[in-house]
Amino acid sequence: MFPDTYTVKARIFPAILATLPVLVLAAAIVSWQQLGISHVVVTGLSSILLYALSDLARRRGKSLEDTLYHNMGGKPSTSMLRHRDSRFDAVTKERWCKFLASRLATQAPSAEAEARDPTAADAFYASCGDWLREHTRDRRKFKLIFEELVTYGFRRNLLGLKWPALIMDVLVLVGCLSALWFRLPFSPDDTLAMKLIFVLVVAACHALYFILAVNEGAVMEAANQYARQLLLGCEVLMTSLPATPSRKRTNESAMT
Secondary structure, three states: OOOHHHHHHHHHHHHHOOOOOHHHHHHHHOOOOOOOOOHHHHHHHHHHHHHHHHHHHHHHHHHHHHHHHHOOOOOOHOOOOOOOOOOOOOOHHHHHHHHHHHHOOOOOHHHHHHHHHHHHHHHHHHHHHHHHHHHOOOOOOHHHHHHHHHHHHHHHHHHHHHHHHHHHHHHHOOOOOOOOHHOOOOOOOOOHHHHHHHHHHHHHHHHHHHHHHOOOHHHHHHHHHHHHHHHHHHHHHHOOOOOOHHHHHHHHHHOO
16 A cells, blocks of 8 residues: 555655665665665665654654744644734634634634633634644645645654754764775775765765754744645635534524
């Protein structure tokens, strides 16, 4: 059974990217002119390593969320619904909260109620986010939401693998430099030395990418974009879902 799109892009791709120098090194030092047992071993070990790292990426990525949300002032899909948040206008948020409250069979907090008890208000907003996630799982109908979710999952899980990736970079760099040192002097005809130099360049660029580009800021940006698209899903749900049972009963009682 093949993994789904989210698993491939948000878990396996970060694992591949995190282990890229190791994979390049393995490809460089193994001769591919004639297939043999070494190729089966390398391929098998690489597959096991990627599977283990994809699982590690998910676990470490999830473990980062509490700290990320704390630094962001709460989960974005929660904080964006607050009266005191200005990322959406008040009229739009009021309309969304009224719709979501009808689905949750509760009442949306007013600005005054939110100010008196922000914890209770956040509990309502968090329930709204959970309800939206459950009702926007149709990937074709809510394509933008899914794409932003994948981007967030990719960046979050890649951040979770940042330190394992950098440690592997150091090991690859030390190993290649040591191998080159013992091969000195070497010439352009020294094929293995040229391959090791190529691996060194890849590992150095890889380490720079993880140091400069893989950070909390990138994950926070993706989290905000995902939350924004998730809340905008209210517009589709408000026009596509049937009236709530409570509303139907109210209409029927008014007609009798």
